[in-house]
Amino acid sequence: MTVKITAACDGASKGNPGPAAWAWVIGDENGGVAHWEAGPLGTATNNVAELTALLRLLEYLDPAVPAEVRMDSQYAMKAVTTWLPGWRRKGWKTSAGTPVANKELVVRIDELLADRSVEFVYTPAHQVDGDPLNDAADRAASHTARSQEPAGSAAGSPLPPPEPGSARPATAKRAPKRAGGSGAARPRGAGSGASAPTLKARFPGKCRCGQAYEKGATITKNSTGWGHPTCVDAVS
Numbered sequence: 001m002t003v004k005i006t007a008a009c010d011g012a013s014k015g016n017p018g019p020a021a022w023a024w025v026i027g028d029e030n031g032g033v034a035h036w037e038a039g040p041l042g043t044a045t046n047n048v049a050e051l052t053a054l055l056r057l058l059e060y061l062d063p064a065v066p067a068e069v070r071m072d073s074q075y076a077m078k079a080v081t082t083w084l085p086g087w088r089r090k091g092w093k094t095s096a097g098t099p100v101a102n103k104e105l106v107v108r109i110d111e112l113l114a115d116r117s118v119e120f121v122y123t124p125a126h127q128v129d130g131d132p133l134n135d136a137a138d139r140a141a142s143h144t145a146r147s148q149e150p151a152g153s154a155a156g157s158p159l160p161p162p163e164p165g166s167a168r169p170a171t172a173k174r175a176p177k178r179a180g181g182s183g184a185a186r187p188r189g190a191g192s193g194a195s196a197p198t199l200k201a202r203f204p205g206k207c208r209c210g211q212a213y214e215k216g217a218t219i220t221k222n223s224t225g226w227g228h229p230t231c232v233d234a235v236s
Helices: 046-062 074-089 103-113 133-146
Strands: 005-013 017-029 031-046 067-070 119-122 198-200 219-223 225-227
Touching: 005 046, 005 133, 017 046, 017 133, 031 046, 031 133, 046 067, 046 103, 046 133, 067 133, 067 219, 074 119, 103 198
Parallel strands: 005 067, 067 119
Antiparallel strands: 005 017, 017 031, 198 219, 219 225
């Protein structure tokens, strides 16, 4: 009986675009990390980093062995599970007739997915008690984006620790949406209380720390707009 490989991949860009890197991890039988690798990309976007992480993982995996791949990028997830077949049929054009972004990466990923069994699982990032493989891939990608030095278990590198301020609080109950032009639904009663409530972003945006967040990411209000909960000012 063939055992399914469980893996995760992630990309990071410090500035989007900015110093970027990719990373993947392979899980062991106990849910920990058996192998991992990360590599620098120079200056690149989050989307390029996410797709490159998946590409590097697929290149490493044995195509004859079924795999479960966990990702926290909604863009990469939709690219391979929803959009890719249509792009291929249209000659790598979008429904609007424009060229597919990051075409070289997407075409290569399509080639690597042919005749192999891969299940993609979306795992939200930065969750308390979240997925350990996703967390490890996130740490490896983020650290390598800053260092711009390749690393991995094959080179004897230890997994990097979490970056300061990277832990996220548990997600609060989603607040009702209100009409308006901001990139997120404003929670009722915001502006007073002991702590700022969190919610899901309605549109992609950029936090005050310089890192981007995607649609659906957990964000909260700060003094300059919306961003990561750990970047919020203390509520007075």
